[in-house]
Amino acid sequence: MAARLSSAAHYEALLAKYDTWMFDCDGVLWHGDRLIDGAIEVLDLLRSRNKKVLFVTNNATKSRKSYKGKFDTLGVEAHVDEIYGSAYAAAVYVSSVMKLPKDKKVYVIGMKGMEDELRDEGVAFLGGTDPADSTLSPFSLDAFTLDPTVGAVLCGLDTSINYTKLSKAFQYLTRNTGCAFLATNEDSTYPAGGGLLPGAGAISAPLRYALGRDPVSIGKPASTMLDCIKAKVNFDPARTIMIGDRLNTDILFGQNGGLATLLVLTGITTEAEVTGPTASSIVPDFVTQSIGDLRVLGK
Amino acid sequence: MAARLSSAAHYEALLAKYDTWMFDCDGVLWHGDRLIDGAIEVLDLLRSRNKKVLFVTNNATKSRKSYKGKFDTLGVEAHVDEIYGSAYAAAVYVSSVMKLPKDKKVYVIGMKGMEDELRDEGVAFLGGTDPADSTLSPFSLDAFTLDPTVGAVLCGLDTSINYTKLSKAFQYLTRNTGCAFLATNEDSTYPAGGGLLPGAGAISAPLRYALGRDPVSIGKPASTMLDCIKAKVNFDPARTIMIGDRLNTDILFGQNGGLATLLVLTGITTEAEVTGPTASSIVPDFVTQSIGDLRVLGK
Incomplete structure (x- = not known):
């Protein structure tokens, strides 16, 4: 007890x-x-x-640097090297633990903070906030070109999640041999505006379901x-x-x-x-x- | 064997x-x-x-009437009353099996065919192809007004799936007492353009994960x-x-x-x-x- x-x-x-x-x-x-x-x-x-x-x-939507801004706004003393976020940990995991080769890329379902952390760790990526993937138009598999250098898909909370991002990630995970499936975290919900909203685990859930395969989860x-x-x-x-x-x-x-x-x-x-x-x-x-x-x- | x-x-x-x-x-x-x-x-x-x-x-993206167009195009004889789709079956389920009271509505994650079938069965609905829900802008819980008459959330394949739709559905399912969670079907994938894309089960998966609750599935x-x-x-x-x-x-x-x-x-x-x-x-x-x-x- x-x-x-x-x-x-x-x-x-x-x-x-x-x-x-x-x-x-x-x-x-x-x-x-x-x-x-x-x-x-x-x-x-x-x-x-x-x-x-x-x-x-x-929280994988913010880089450590931008998360420090939250501390500053609220008047809480914090240094960037005291802050560990799941986007940062995911970037370190890709570069230092799975040691993704330098000629390989990560397909990102996530927000700017995740891109910033990947960039800081020297990890090449695509997707993320790319306007080409921020669309509600139907996804055409015929018009899609598979990038054979994508060696991992990394999913975090992404409030711009859409069918094009899910479909591209699904193609990489089923057609690029050995493509790793990573999630910053698997929180089912997160608190917002006095209530709860679907969390990062809900963003990777469609892929988990379609693939019948669980991601390697990085965060707590x-x-x-x-x-x-x-x-x-x-x-x-x-x-x-x-x-x-x-x-x-x-x-x-x-x-x-x-x-x-x-x-x-x-x-x-x-x-x-x-x-x-x-x-x-x-x-x-x-x-x-x-x-x-x-x-x-x-x- | x-x-x-x-x-x-x-x-x-x-x-x-x-x-x-x-x-x-x-x-x-x-x-x-x-x-x-x-x-x-x-x-x-x-x-x-x-x-x-x-x-x-x-296939829940088409009504029976519009699905008959597919038969016509391919030169296959078929009559509307020979065609049973999961959108139609879901509409019949809501009206005749769960007998949703006439003053209640369904929040739809799905496409035009599902709306057509619900309308034909006399079921009131919101969401679906409503332009207000077709957005990639961040969802604000503070700006959201819960409609207390929503008595069911119905999920089908929706290639315009986005965070606003998922967040609204999540609010109804967690805050409207007794709100039913329905899925037209739970196919993990579907064939398209010579490959596979995430299916209807992948569209309800975020809600299933966030809620820790499975939908009532209507289709095969x-x-x-x-x-x-x-x-x-x-x-x-x-x-x-x-x-x-x-x-x-x-x-x-x-x-x-x-x-x-x-x-x-x-x-x-x-x-x-x-x-x-x-x-x-x-x-x-x-x-x-x-x-x-x-x-x-x-x-």
């Missing part, structure tokens, strides 16, 4: 045990454009106690994201805690990586999913109402 | 046993715009022997389609044969309905899926190379 934290002594014990604090962002530090009460003070407090702070997000809860962080940052998993609002992404990610886990209830997970007869089988080490609760330490 | 048919005696025995002949169309009678050799002669032969001929297609292999035919045509299942090129739609549909089944190899199913170590667990009663093979009877 998860330990419920509520007193200064509880939080002080946490600070003593963990040197590296990995944060999910939406639902933990903010909701859309609204800061969670106390988030800035708690991050400042952690930094003042010499804790390493990292931000680990499945996959350990690929943690491997990407490990390649860049020194930290001891035994002294690291992952803080998130989602059991099947954030908390599972921490558990898969051997990290401690702290669930906050300011996001998608409700009290009923943590305790009681309908509780999830994914059990975090610790639960607290809000990250803002740790403010008591600063008093 | 399926009985392999090849001689006039084999086909003559088939004619003696079955009075009603249900045909899948694409891959059986034609490929796209090209007739299967002998298809017209065989259909004429069946009619001359007083067999009832029905056409049962999962579901028996809903056969119930729809039964409501309109008299036939004895024990003296009916279903002819198709797909094991997991056509042949399974026949088996689910207690019909005999004949697989042709002019479409999507290969010889290796019928015999040998990689054979499917779905075994038709009979196999013949092409529907055109039955021409020997006319000689």
Whole structure:
């Protein structure tokens, strides 16, 4: 059972045990454009106690640089090299883990942030925001020319998803031998405008269904994201805690990586999913109402 | 094991046993715009022997009336009341099986043919080909007004699929209590231009994934389609044969309905899926190379 934290002594014990604090962002530090009460003070407090702070997000629509703009707008201190997004992790995966040859390309279903990260990692790509693929006209297979250099299809959240993009990706995945099927993340939904919208997993779902094949998923809860962080940052998993609002992404990610886990209830997970007869089988080490609760330490 | 048919005696025995002949169309009678050799002669032969001929297609992009145009263009005799499409069956399902109250509407992800069939059955709908939903602009949940009268979401093949349609459908399915989730069919792919493209099942897949819930599927292999035919045509299942090129739609549909089944190899199913170590667990009663093979009877 998860330990419920509520007193200064509880939080002080946490600070003593963990040197590296990995944060999910939406639902933990903010909701859309609204800061969670106390988030800035708690991050400042952690930094003042010499804790390493990292931000680990499945948001693949923004590059790290552009995601930093979100922190700036909300007045949250963050450095680009503290931010790990699934678009960045996917680009690192393509260049450094699968080591896509330099004469091969990635067909992108995704947005500008994903293109920026691929470009920064020196990965050639097509599709993405290309106006030729931003169309609702019928797709003609007869008029389509298969690019034999496409060695991977990478899917992330793409609010311009359409049948042409799906059809092209399907051709590459069925006709280019060995073409890899990658997804930045498989979140079923994401919070937006006070509700939920279909997430990145819903964007790769048509291909998964048509192919009868699952993508390699990069973001939380996959350990690929943690491997990407490990390649860049020194930290001891035994002294690291992952803080998130989602059991099947954030908390599972921490558990898969051997990290401690702290669930906050300011996001998608409700009290009923943590305790009681309908509780999830994914059990975090610790639960607290809000990250803002740790403010008591600063008093 | 399926009985392999090849001689006039084999086909003559088939004619003696079955009075009603249900045909899948694409891959059986034609490929796209090209007739299967002998298809017209065989259909004429069946009619001359007083067999009832029905056409049962999962194609949900065309109404029966417009699908008849396809027969006309190819010179194949067919009457509208011999044609059963999944858009028509879905409209009948909504009006006659689920009996959607007259003050309720269907949100459509689909094309003109589906709208035509719903209109003919007196079912109110929104979405579909509405220009307001044909957009690649970002979807704003704040600007969206939920229509509380939407009592069902119906998904079919829609080559104008986009994020706005998926997001609206997701809102109805999660926020309108009791909203039904329907799919015309769940074909993973369909043949086009000498290749394959993502099918209707790929269009409902994002919703299935985001919702964690499967739609009620109307078309083959579901028996809903056969119930729809039964409501309109008299036939004895024990003296009916279903002819198709797909094991997991056509042949399974026949088996689910207690019909005999004949697989042709002019479409999507290969010889290796019928015999040998990689054979499917779905075994038709009979196999013949092409529907055109039955021409020997006319000689």
